[in-house]
Amino acid sequence: MAGVGSACLTVGLLTALYAVGASVYGAITGRRGWVASGRRAIYCLAALCVAAFAILESAFLRSDFSYALVAEGSSTDTPTFYKVTAVWATQDGSLLLWATVLSLFASAVLFLTRHSLRDIAPWATAVLGCVAAFFLLLMVGWENPFDTLAVPPPEGAGLNPLLRHPAMMIHPPMLYTGYVGFSIPFAFAIGALVTRRTGADWIRATRRFALIAWTFLGTGILLGALWSYSELGWGGYWAWDPVENASLMPWLVGTAFLHSIMVQEKRGMLKVWNVTLICATFTLALLGTFLVRSGILDSIHAFGASTIGVQMLVFIACVIALSVGLILARLPDLRSEARLDSLLSREAFFLLNNLVLVGLCLVVLWGTFFPLISEAITGTESSVGPPWFERIVTPLALVLVLLSGVGPVLAWRRVTASALFRLFAAPAAFTAVALVVLLAFTEAAKSVPSLLMFSFVAFVLAVVGQEFWRGTSARRLVTGEAWPQAFSRLFGRNRRRYGGYLVHAGIAVLFLGVAASSAFVDQRDVRLSPGDSIRVGDYDVTYVRATARLGGDDGGTGAPISLGAVLKVHRGDQAFTLHPSRNYYSTSDPSKGAISRFFEGEATSEVDVRWGLRRDLWLAVRPDLVSLEEPIARADREFADSPGRVQAFVISTLARLYRDNPPPAAFRAIVSPLVAWIWIGGAIAILGALIAAWPSPEARLRRVRSLYAARVGRELTRA
């Protein structure tokens, strides 16, 4: 079936190129048959990519090591759960995922717009076809996921142990769906520029896709942070790693785009901003893919220096050149249809919001590429670390949170000064009370940025609460409905507005967690023997005993050996135990002995966390295997040629040796206040985005009616 998969990619490439040619020809000559043919080619491309993906997944699930990719990234003892995800853990597989998701999204948007945007859609089809063709060319030419081995090995290398985590199962598809999703509004923006149809039509057609892409990208970023927190053993969730930054940048600019298009929809303003923002978002999405796969920057995500770095750079350069050229050429068509009526208006604050978001992106961009820039100029590679990022990002983040509270209060066009006072009085009072409480009853004053953030978060939540209250009251005045009914009807009929407010509230709560867990974290790094105790935060932690487990680790990752600890924890009248451990995976390195290869391969930290709404207690252990070095070396000599079950017995004996006579182990204990609110805030924001993206039932019904009306008109003409 590898041949069939490979044929799907080759035919897919030809189909994508046909889609480009047919759509452009149809657009130029006005021959709708060719436009429809180009659109069908995209549908066929989706079918081919799905088929190829299914063939590859099947190979992973069957552990068919004749596929080079399966031999490289999976093994017979990889749990099924992770065999599925192993497809996109590899470069070739991730390219196929990109192409598949892109073709499915493209098919969806072209199907939905098949009766509209008749000028723009063909050009959008051509752009989407180009992007798909590029990724297919990468696979066909350089990184074919269906390459086979002449002599399949009996066993595969296995999935990178770092990736054996549930969050990692869906982190890449979420990110890629986000990256790919932004190609839809990008393609239609290019189509709008080419055809000079620079009104709001292309925005209306693609707004939901942009919002869905933003949601998926945000979810992917959040899952990545969760994975970092619970898997990497350092206790943090964001390290300003280049690949983390690469996903954050398109998300920031995408956020600006989502706000800015509202201004164009309502007022016909910020047209240049919008096309520039979406081109920048898509370019940054490609850059994100490039950074992950090129190995050009040091990163925990550097899963492979690759052969496609140059090609991606060339493609990114072409995208930038096309975007800049078109925008400059169409500047006269991008003139605003209206002017700013007042600085005290939602439009003005959205523009300010955009400036802050783009500023944040530029800061992150500079910090991420600084190693390359410094090497190019000075010859030595320097880098900037988290302190640099935090110093510059923190004030911008504070302004952003504050603006997210101001924007919802303002009306479009203008708000009078007297109305401003009335609208801000209650949230300002709530914020003042919150500030007093924080100063009087907490240690928040020890960190001024955190204190400010907490106050601004209180402001945002008060504003959102006020919006819901006033909106429900206004509806009740007119309809006489009861509070719950008025509230749900208000929400249901204004999903974009109130879904958006929920997103603001979620982001504010997320920043609350970030501020608290950053400024008030308590961390201890110690070496403990059984019986020793430490105090971290308000917790008394006692190392009770060591543990050793062979196979069947708690996380279900398939680790052959797991060495850990049992720790008893007390806080007031609370008592519980935690079980951090370290998983050891075997290596196929031929220089290692038959026994030592089980102890000297990859190792991952399996932290244990006591999750809590007020604080988390996070614990990790690093067992000291020095005392086992000599027994392992002896076992390598004596049991090198022994049967597998004998070697397994020796390994279990060594593990028990560690468990029964453990040397002091290194522990990291962290108490992080309010970190759970990062995940909760993120979930609220995602929910708000999904609500905002959901079409209202009345709009759906009206659209269906108008479609039928149009159909009647068509059929009457034919008769």
Next chain:
Amino acid sequence: MEFAIALVALTLLIAVVVTGPLRNKAGAERPSTTRIEELSAAKEAKYREIRDAELDHRMGKLSREDWRAVDRELRGEAIEILRELDRLEGRSVDGR
């Protein structure tokens, strides 16, 4: 061999599918149909703006004078869209 057979078979299949619209001319759309779709979407967006402005006024964000001015402007824009829609759908001013 497997690759070659699959390549030829898939190419033929895709070619038949994508050339369908080129062979079937009857399904061609009238330009006005797509314009109707676009105007319908624009009408929905305008109605949403009118409702938003009314909600803003009820919530105290817009003064009565400002709301009336905005509402007048938005309703005027909606009427233009409806006129264009009626023209394309072959309806007269009195709805017949």
